[in-house]
Amino acid sequence: MPPMTNMDQIYPGLIQKNIPLAPFTSFQIGGPADLYAEPKRPEELEALVTEAVKNGIPYYILGGGSNTLFSDKGFRGLVIRPQFKAIAVTATADGNSITAEAGALLSQVIRTAAKHDLSGMEVWIGLPGTVGGAVRGNAGAGGKEIKDFLSSATIFDLKQQKIVEYSNADLEFDYRHSTLKDKPHLIVLSATFRFEKKLSAEEQRVLMQHTLAQRHATQPKGHSAGCAFKNEIDPRTHIAYSAGKLIDECGLKGTRIGGIEVSNIHGNFLQNVGTPDQPATQQDVLDVIALIKKTVKEKKNIDLHEEVQIIRERE
Numbered sequence: 001m002p003p004m005t006n007m008d009q010i011y012p013g014l015i016q017k018n019i020p021l022a023p024f025t026s027f028q029i030g031g032p033a034d035l036y037a038e039p040k041r042p043e044e045l046e047a048l049v050t051e052a053v054k055n056g057i058p059y060y061i062l063g064g065g066s067n068t069l070f071s072d073k074g075f076r077g078l079v080i081r082p083q084f085k086a087i088a089v090t091a092t093a094d095g096n097s098i099t100a101e102a103g104a105l106l107s108q109v110i111r112t113a114a115k116h117d118l119s120g121m122e123v124w125i126g127l128p129g130t131v132g133g134a135v136r137g138n139a140g141a142g143g144k145e146i147k148d149f150l151s152s153a154t155i156f157d158l159k160q161q162k163i164v165e166y167s168n169a170d171l172e173f174d175y176r177h178s179t180l181k182d183k184p185h186l187i188v189l190s191a192t193f194r195f196e197k198k199l200s201a202e203e204q205r206v207l208m209q210h211t212l213a214q215r216h217a218t219q220p221k222g223h224s225a226g227c228a229f230k231n232e233i234d235p236r237t238h239i240a241y242s243a244g245k246l247i248d249e250c251g252l253k254g255t256r257i258g259g260i261e262v263s264n265i266h267g268n269f270l271q272n273v274g275t276p277d278q279p280a281t282q283q284d285v286l287d288v289i290a291l292i293k294k295t296v297k298e299k300k301n302i303d304l305h306e307e308v309q310i311i312r313e314r315e
């Protein structure tokens with residue numbers, strides 16, 4: 001792999017070598033990245049991806065790692081974990097906005113909003129990950145998604161080598177989808193969200209407590225990537241199916257392969273129950289995923305689709 005010497009000269013020390021990825025993911029699975037960087041400013045990220053592409057080096061933008069499954073062999077390329085995290089509140093003509101940089105945690109955005117009596121996102125408390133990851137995947141919970149709040153996103157377009165302002169419509173949001181999923185050359189630098197002043201900080205605090213209690217009661221603790229599969233809508237009948245319920249009805253809860261177990265609390269959560277003697281591997285997750293898809297197809301005639309982003313081994 002070319003050494004990216006240009007980057008070493010411009011930003012000495014920014015690129016590290018052979019960094020284990022498991023600690024940066026909620027699954028706690030993943031071998032080392034050949035190259036790894038934590039840019040503190042958007043300009044550093046722009047320079048890193050540009051130089052990587054120039055040298056033919058694959059890159060991966062890692063947010064909170066709460067929806068990513070890396071290979072045990074790691075990543076033969078450059079993993080970039082944005083560390084720009086500023087959050088700014090602005091009063092606007094039609095309400096109030098918060099602009100948050102890509103590396104900011106969504107939970108920090110929610111808490112900042114609440115502090116300013118700006119409501120709506122409080123139902124997401126407990127949803128892990130960063131602004132960048134949430135925008136790309138149109139994350140959501142409690143009947144609301146990123147698309148219900150986002151007014152614009154500042155994107156670095158690697159192909160065009162320029163920063164472009166994307167509107168909500170430009171991002172073509174759909175259930176757990178945005179156009180960014182089809183265009184990896186578009187990287188979120190920041191996003192602006194619109195809020196309403198409906199609930200006070202205190203009202204939101206009570207709601208958040210309730211939401212967190214709900215999450216704790218219905219979702220397992222421990223290491224996972226949240227829901228492994230998307231919920232499905234049958235194209236013929238337009239009936240919506242909860243993937244977790246389908247998995248449960250197929251009797252798959254508690255199924256274990258290697259160090260991965262289908263949670264007994266929530267069928268859509270695949271839990272890392274590995275031990276030092278038998279650590280969970282990416283292959284264990286892939287095997288459980290394959291078993292679930294096959295069983296649900298056979299018993300329910302429904303095709304499940306993965307929500308978790310699987311980064312397979314690159315030689």
Ligand SMILES: Cc1cc2nc3c(=O)[nH]c(=O)nc-3n(C[C@H](O)[C@H](O)[C@H](O)COP(=O)(O)OP(=O)(O)OC[C@H]3O[C@@H](n4cnc5c(N)ncnc54)[C@H](O)[C@@H]3O)c2cc1C
Binds near residue numbers: 061063131188219
């Ligand atoms: C316990 C638990 C509960 C969860 N509950 C929910 C839930 O209720 N609702 C829900 O929607 N999800 C949920 N998730 C899944 C996950 O938290 C979300 O998908 C989250 O939005 C992922 O954000 P992240 O920063 O961790 O993304 P990562 O896993 O780091 O990355 C996900 C994808 O986004 C890309 N990406 C990251 N940053 C950028 C950027 N700046 N620009 C472009 N692409 C980028 C990555 O390359 C990758 O393809 C849960 C996960 C866990 C572990």
